[in-house]
Amino acid sequence: MLxxxxxxxxxxxxxxxxxxxxxxxxxxxxxxxxxxxxxQIANLRDRILRRPFSICNATANGExxxxxxxxxxxxxxxxxLVNGTECSLMGPQGKPFTxxxxxxxxVIVAGGYGCAATYMLAxxxxxxxxxxxxxxxxxxxxxxxxxKKTGFEVLVATEDGSAGEKGLVTKLLGDIMKNPPSxxxxxxxxxxxxxxxxxxxxxxxNSLSGELSLDHLMxxxxxxxxxxxxxxxxxxxxxxxxxARTCKEGPVFQAAAIFYD
Numbered sequence: 001m002l003x004x005x006x007x008x009x010x011x012x013x014x015x016x017x018x019x020x021x022x023x024x025x026x027x028x029x030x031x032x033x034x035x036x037x038x039x040q041i042a043n044l045r046d047r048i049l050r051r052p053f054s055i056c057n058a059t060a061n062g063e064x065x066x067x068x069x070x071x072x073x074x075x076x077x078x079x080x081l082v083n084g085t086e087c088s089l090m091g092p093q094g095k096p097f098t099x100x101x102x103x104x105x106x107v108i109v110a111g112g113y114g115c116a117a118t119y120m121l122a123x124x125x126x127x128x129x130x131x132x133x134x135x136x137x138x139x140x141x142x143x144x145x146x147x148k149k150t151g152f153e154v155l156v157a158t159e160d161g162s163a164g165e166k167g168l169v170t171k172l173l174g175d176i177m178k179n180p181p182s183x184x185x186x187x188x189x190x191x192x193x194x195x196x197x198x199x200x201x202x203x204x205x206n207s208l209s210g211e212l213s214l215d216h217l218m219x220x221x222x223x224x225x226x227x228x229x230x231x232x233x234x235x236x237x238x239x240x241x242x243x244a245r246t247c248k249e250g251p252v253f254q255a256a257a258i259f260y261d
């Protein structure tokens with residue numbers, strides 16, 4: 001679905017991270033956790049491709065929130081757009097997370113703005129669990145207070161030890177696997193590719209299932225260009241794998257379906 005959406009708010013939330021809220025009355029009510037919108041940034045005249053952004057939150061009254069980091073020309077221009085500016089949004093796109101059943105305790109592993117992509121999942125989970133947030137340093141940590149307000153227990157790991165436990169977020173995940181609660185756990189992950197591969201391998205090593213959102217560079221956002229492919233298992237192929245489009249068959253995949261090489 002295409003919709004021209006006005007910016008209601010566009011503000012820095014710390015460091016290079018920004019929160020933008022669009023008025024998207026057609027798209028917003030249809031959003032499920034883990035989906036994304038493909039945004040055509042206004043005033044970006046010589047770069048015509050849309051940019052994919054995970055949806056942080058979407059309300060029934062039409063407000064759609066995205067958290068983004070300024071990392072290039074496109075996001076730099078986006079950060080300077082004022083309230084009332086109109087952008088074309090396409091969405092909601094992609095395969096969403098599966099909201100856990102009430103009998104399952106969700107464990108979310110998030111790195112960087114992987115927090116934004118998993119926020120709706122935490123909000124909609126009937127049972128509140130744990131979110132493990134990893135970052136290189138404390139300045140890269142976002143949305144901690146927001147997750148606490150959902151009722152989730154927030155555990156933090158930074159590589160430089162400037163906040164939470166020093167080390168990788170997978171260390172926190174390994175500790176939970178060693179001392180699981182009495183209820184069944186449901187595992188989810190979103191963040192840098194290397195982190196997700198480590199999470200997936202850890203789940204498979206412990207014979208656990210989970211869902212991972214493979215954030216990947218996209219061009220068309222509708223499965224036509226095959227620029228955003230990742231390897232998934234396929235026993236019918238000679239090498240045991242095939243390419244899957246993260247914009248169409250993902251971004252959420254079962255951890256056991258990913259080809260780890």
